[in-house]
Amino acid sequence: MAKKRISRKELLDQSDEFITQTQRVFNFVSEHPKKIILGASIVLAVVIAIFGIKFYFDYNARQALAAYDQAMLKVSKLKNLDSKSNGEEVEAALDALERVSTMYSRTAPGRQALFDLGTLYFHLKQYNQAIFTYKKGLNALKPEEEALRPFILDSLAYAYEAQDKLNEAAARWEEIIQLPGELLKEQAFFSLGRIYAAMNQPEKSRNAYQQLVDRFPNSPNLNLARFKLKKTAQGKSE
Numbered sequence: 001m002a003k004k005r006i007s008r009k010e011l012l013d014q015s016d017e018f019i020t021q022t023q024r025v026f027n028f029v030s031e032h033p034k035k036i037i038l039g040a041s042i043v044l045a046v047v048i049a050i051f052g053i054k055f056y057f058d059y060n061a062r063q064a065l066a067a068y069d070q071a072m073l074k075v076s077k078l079k080n081l082d083s084k085s086n087g088e089e090v091e092a093a094l095d096a097l098e099r100v101s102t103m104y105s106r107t108a109p110g111r112q113a114l115f116d117l118g119t120l121y122f123h124l125k126q127y128n129q130a131i132f133t134y135k136k137g138l139n140a141l142k143p144e145e146e147a148l149r150p151f152i153l154d155s156l157a158y159a160y161e162a163q164d165k166l167n168e169a170a171a172r173w174e175e176i177i178q179l180p181g182e183l184l185k186e187q188a189f190f191s192l193g194r195i196y197a198a199m200n201q202p203e204k205s206r207n208a209y210q211q212l213v214d215r216f217p218n219s220p221n222l223n224l225a226r227f228k229l230k231k232t233a234q235g236k237s238e
Helices: 008-031 033-076 084-103 108-123 127-140 143-162 166-178 185-198 202-215 222-233
Strands: none
Touching: 033 084, 033 108, 084 108, 108 127, 108 143, 127 143, 143 166, 143 185, 166 185, 185 202, 185 222, 202 222
16 A cells, blocks of 8 residues: 655644644743753652662672672681681681671672571581571571571571570471471471480470371481381380
8 A cells, every 4th residue: 555645735734843842842941940950850860879779789799799609619618627727717718708798788699698607607516606697697588588498497406406405496497397388398307306306205206207207208218207206106215
């Protein structure tokens, strides 16, 4: 279908209409310069803020990840945590993780550094520091990082157990089995069976082992859990 040609008169009329609209804008600007300047300033400020914040957080995230990688490189080089000759390297790794978790606390690498820092404290047998750090990490978790919660709770439970605070340890494993999903629940039931037996609470121990057997038939701990159930049913001590 042939395209309709626009006559010179129609073109001129359209141009006049465009000029008229432009003139109206020009007249408004001339009559209200303060409003225009204020409006433009606000729009410019919003645009700068949006792009500035995005750039800052992108840059901050990149910096955090680079610092985290450097800290974990120091951790990976540690050979023997019990060796006094390794003290400087251990302190350097602790300082690096602490710095990442503090300077970049609003980033995912900064929050991950808290978990790694707690784990390093645990292996150094500095259990109070490990517990403090794990708790700090739990409080800092974002909704999208909830998958880390059972891992931190599990580590926190072991730290309490190392201090012979068995009730606190059991409470953390109980928290895991109350979480949605199945992540670490198999291990939590097994740990609860063991910890309740150590606390001389055979009924709770049996219940935990039974939950593992019923809910996780493919567990590598299945035969051991059945053996523990048999022993507790016979009234034998762990």
